Amino acid sequence: MRTTNLMVAVAAAVLAAGCATSGGPRSNESIEITETKSAYRLSVPVSQLALTLPRGNWSRKDKSALGGGTANPRYFYFEDAKEESLILSGWFEPDRLFSGSAAKQWERDAAGLKRTKLPQPVNVAFEKIGGWDTVLYDQVFSGAVSSHLRAHWVQAGTWIDIHISTTSDSSSAENRKKLRALLRGISVVEKGSGCPSARCSAQRAADAPRALALNGP
Numbered sequence: 001m002r003t004t005n006l007m008v009a010v011a012a013a014v015l016a017a018g019c020a021t022s023g024g025p026r027s028n029e030s031i032e033i034t035e036t037k038s039a040y041r042l043s044v045p046v047s048q049l050a051l052t053l054p055r056g057n058w059s060r061k062d063k064s065a066l067g068g069g070t071a072n073p074r075y076f077y078f079e080d081a082k083e084e085s086l087i088l089s090g091w092f093e094p095d096r097l098f099s100g101s102a103a104k105q106w107e108r109d110a111a112g113l114k115r116t117k118l119p120q121p122v123n124v125a126f127e128k129i130g131g132w133d134t135v136l137y138d139q140v141f142s143g144a145v146s147s148h149l150r151a152h153w154v155q156a157g158t159w160i161d162i163h164i165s166t167t168s169d170s171s172s173a174e175n176r177k178k179l180r181a182l183l184r185g186i187s188v189v190e191k192g193s194g195c196p197s198a199r200c201s202a203q204r205a206a207d208a209p210r211a212l213a214l215n216g217p
Helices: 002-019 102-114 172-184 198-215
Strands: 032-035 039-043 049-054 058-060 075-080 087-094 122-129 132-141 144-155 158-168 187-190
Touching: 049 158, 102 122, 102 132, 102 144, 122 172, 132 172, 144 172, 144 187, 158 172
Parallel strands: none
Antiparallel strands: 032 039, 039 049, 049 187, 058 075, 075 087, 087 158, 122 132, 132 144, 144 158
C-alpha cells in the first residue's frame, strides 16, 4: 500500500503542476496555516478568503521535494494520521488562472495524467457539492481502488482548488461517500465578513450603499 500511496502523491504533484506560477513569492503571497484544537485555518494574506479544515486526524506534511506545483508557496498538503492513504492537498491562486468550471479544468488535468505511467482515470463524474464545483474519478491499482475528488471554489478574486483522495479495498461508492463528507465539512468565508458564500458577500455589497444612504456619511 505504501507504494500505491507514493504513486498517488506523485499524481497529486502532477495535478499541482498546473498551478505553478513563475517568480519568487512575496511574503504576502505565501500560504499561512494556523492551528487550533479543533481546526486548521488556511489563507494567503493577499486573498480575501479563508478556508477552515476540521482538525480530525489531519497532519500537515511538506511535499515540496516532489517538485512541480508542490513547491508553489500557496500549496498545502495533509495526510490522515490514522489512515495513511487519506490525503488532502490544494492551493490558493488568483481566479484568473481558473479555467471556468470543473469540467474545463478537468480537460487540462486529464491531459497531464495521460502523460504519466499511472492508471488512467475511470468513472469520471461532475457534481456540485455545496459551493464547490467538483469532479470525481477513480484509478484502479492492483487490489485497490484509489478514489479522488477535485473541488474548486471561486470567490472574491481567489480560486481555491482542493484534491482529496483515498486508496482502499472498499468500493468506489464507499470511497466517494467518505470524500464528499470530508469536503462538506470544509468551510470558506471572506475575511472579516462572516460570509460563507459568494451570494452572501454579494448581498452585503449591495446593502452597503443603501445603508450609507439611510444613515448618512
